[in-house]
Amino acid sequence: MHLRSRKKIGFKLLSLHKKKEPHAFHYLKQRASFLIAAFSLVAFVTGNMVGQHGWYAFWKSVMGKVDDSLIVYTGTVSPIDKVPDYTKWAQYGGNIQDHTFRQVPSEVLVSVPRYQSSIQRNVDALHGAGSSTYSVSYLGSYSSGAEGTGSHPAVDIRAPIGTPVRSIANGVVEKVDENGGFGKVVVIRHPNVPDPARPDKTTTLYSSYAHLSAIYVTEGTVVHKGEYIADSGQTGFASGPHLHFQIDREEAPWHPYWPFTGAEASREGMSLTEGVDRGLFQSRIYIYTVNPMLYVQANYTPVEMTIAKADVKEETNTNVITDTVKKVVMTVADRRAQRVARLQARRDERIRIRLARRQELDEVVVLNTEPQQIKVDEPEETKTHEPVIKSTETVASASNDPVEIESMLSSDVASIDIRHDREFTGREWEKLTLVLLDEKGNPVINPKNVSDIHLKAVYGSVEFNPPVVSQLDFSEGEAVVQMLPRGNRTVVIQAMPFSLISAPMRYMGGR
Secondary structure, three states, X not given: OHHHHHHHOOOOOOXXXXXXXXXXXXXXXXXXXXXXXXXXXHHHHHHHHHHHHOHHHHHHHHXXXXXXXXXXXXOOOOOOOEEEOHHHHHXXXXXXXXXXXXXXXXXXXXXXOOOOHHHHOOHHHHOOOOOOOEEEOOOEOOOOOOOOOOOEOOEEEEOOOOOEEEOOOOEEEEEEEOOOOOOEEEEEEEXXXXXXXXXXXXXXXXXXXXXXXXXXXXXXXXEOOOXXXXXXXXXXXXXXXXXXXXXEEOOOOOOOOOOOOXXXXXXXXXXXXXXXXXXXXXXXXXXXXXXXXXXXXXXXXXXXXXEEOXXXXXXXXXXXXXXXXXXXXXXXXXXXXXXXXXXXXXXXXXXXXXXXXXXXXXHHHHHOOOHHHHOOOOOXXXXXXXXXXXXXXHHHHHHOOHHHHHHHHOEEOOEEEEEOOOEEOOOOOEEEEEEEEOOOXXXXXXXXXXXXXXXXXXXXXXXXXXXXXXXXXXXXXXXXXXXXXXXXXXXXXEEEOOOEEOOOEEEOOOO
């Protein structure tokens, strides 16, 4: 009995207050808290994405594409910021072949020097110059590196492996590749940038960075001006550590653009190196590329853009928002350097346009010529051991020889014509136009070897801006100078070293 009673005895716990989990709608009733939490979440996600990459990147993350119209040009920077002073670095026992950028002492790092065509064309100064930052110039050859001696479509910047490479402007990564002669390469599309031919108009350009050692962006990524995108290296067909930097036009058939294929070089009996050194199809480079360093150094002023406002209330009359970029006050030296870069870029663009027009004319000739007349066998007595370009392709036969291009586009200057309206009021700046002439008295569109022209008043008193005119100041053979006569005396101007005297300019302030 005792055991049976123990089996019947048990305990059961019952809750005095039954617990009930709240329904999901219970939280929705807390409207204020819910709205604040939701807003905070959306603001955090949106702000994080927009803050890192801008609205155009946020749009891409949502829609899967980038609207090029939302990418705004804000200027340009050099693809590399700092390089070693190679002479000082050598004193520390450093060299570009055995050491990386991280091994360069900070005290020997200097800003990338300005690219100057006048220096880069000097073969004697560049040949064998191990301390030169620009080892191969635009339109240069591998043998000398001098500008205009070959068909290299880019500028090679000597830099130790691991040197930070940055995007020259706002844009979208168009291509990332690790195979081929360029090694690791990044191509960035830059929409809405100033056209070097007409800086007041916009175009699309493609910048390429080749022979990299590491890449930190992917295709479709939106990048900002100056953003760290890669490290320089020596991948692909590269004889030493450097950055291959070039800028292609949108019309180029591929990017990075190269002026000839392996088959074309073989047809001419040349290797790739020989083709570059001989200037094979150099004229194509003028058509499809621009001088990359001159373009970034020009740092063109942004073109004023008018952006339509998305949501404008009816009670307002504002339908558009004008985004005007404030101009930064520059020093006289900065303005001069920018002006020189722009003039050089425009010069290259004029050559490009002229070659393109010549190509069109040659194509018309080819179309109206029988095939039997195009192919010309080389006489036996003219054959030499040197490789001879025998291609019947229009561009090559017309102007692929650097010497021929130089003679076609450039002329010697024999004299100068000083033009003005022969009168002045004394209250404002007057325009003075200098026109370069050849020995026959014809205008020289593309002068060569023009020394600086110094202006002075041999009669009267005049202030000139600029007082000295260089070859880079001429556009299509003409240069415009602003002059401010002092007083009411007749003015006569002299241009040295030509020793030419202008027609008199008389005071007409009383009219």
